[in-house]
Amino acid sequence: MKLQQQEILTPQEVSFFRENGYLLPGKPLFSEEKFNRLFNIFEEHLKNRGELQPDELDVPHHKDSRLFEFLMADEVLDVVEKIIGPNIGLWSSHFICKEPKTGKNTPWHEDSAYWQGRFNKFDSIVTIWLAIDDANIANGCMGVLPGSHDKGFSEYQEIENNNHKIFNIEIKNKVDEEKIVWFELKKGNYSLHDSRIIHGAHANTSNTRRTGYTMRYFSTDLVLNRTHPNNLQHRIYHCRGENNGNNPLIYL
Numbered sequence: 001m002k003l004q005q006q007e008i009l010t011p012q013e014v015s016f017f018r019e020n021g022y023l024l025p026g027k028p029l030f031s032e033e034k035f036n037r038l039f040n041i042f043e044e045h046l047k048n049r050g051e052l053q054p055d056e057l058d059v060p061h062h063k064d065s066r067l068f069e070f071l072m073a074d075e076v077l078d079v080v081e082k083i084i085g086p087n088i089g090l091w092s093s094h095f096i097c098k099e100p101k102t103g104k105n106t107p108w109h110e111d112s113a114y115w116q117g118r119f120n121k122f123d124s125i126v127t128i129w130l131a132i133d134d135a136n137i138a139n140g141c142m143g144v145l146p147g148s149h150d151k152g153f154s155e156y157q158e159i160e161n162n163n164h165k166i167f168n169i170e171i172k173n174k175v176d177e178e179k180i181v182w183f184e185l186k187k188g189n190y191s192l193h194d195s196r197i198i199h200g201a202h203a204n205t206s207n208t209r210r211t212g213y214t215m216r217y218f219s220t221d222l223v224l225n226r227t228h229p230n231n232l233q234h235r236i237y238h239c240r241g242e243n244n245g246n247n248p249l250i251y252l
Helices: 011-020 032-047 065-071 074-084
Strands: 088-098 106-109 125-131 142-144 156-158 169-171 190-194 199-201 210-219 236-240
Touching: 011 074, 032 065, 032 088, 032 210, 065 088, 065 210, 065 236, 074 088, 074 125, 074 210, 074 236, 142 190
Parallel strands: 106 169
Antiparallel strands: 088 210, 088 236, 106 199, 125 190, 125 210, 142 199, 156 169
16 A cells, blocks of 8 residues: 555655755665565676676666666655655666675765766755665765765865776865764665765675665756767656656656
8 A cells, every 4th residue: 555645754854854965764665575576686686797796787777677666666756756846757776786895985975976967957866775785884884974965066086096987086075974974774774865965885894795776866857968978878767747857758
């Protein structure tokens, strides 16, 4: 049965997100049965990843339509609608897996800085980070700098001795980690963060795997820059509502 709207996120939680740029609802996103289906799909992707590293399973929904059951689910879109409104597009998804002892750190960054020029603005983009495994500080859970979503474009520098394929820059000024809120999540629970917030993660130094499934959504009131090189082959999907930005959405 679909949850009543007031049970999804309270006005106080939405207000907290607006002020701080993140939210930890402290509850599962899907039923146990539905989550287990997603978990098994991830395990299949990890097993069949070929030459990809475990943290490089980007946009898996482009080749596996089974993931749309979760990406387009009411349980997800009802949460997203509370944050960015009724006009919703799917921007991307990503299985990010850190294997025990070998999972790399994630440099401090803002997602919006990596996407600069791809949208006309970034104030209505939200990421759901779903814990496929338990996430804690020891195995490299994500952390955010609360309230740092006011700009979204810090000064960056190239990463020295870089072993990342996804991240090639990091915030130039040192981030005060005493102010970081770490997202320690039980398997099946989720977090929300604004595309402009400063966030990152340490390497996995534990004996346990840490995996998250990021599901990223944008308000279709935003306008995609159709001429940006990184947008030419990128697929975005209609989830709900009107396409007021006249974006090149795919309708399923």
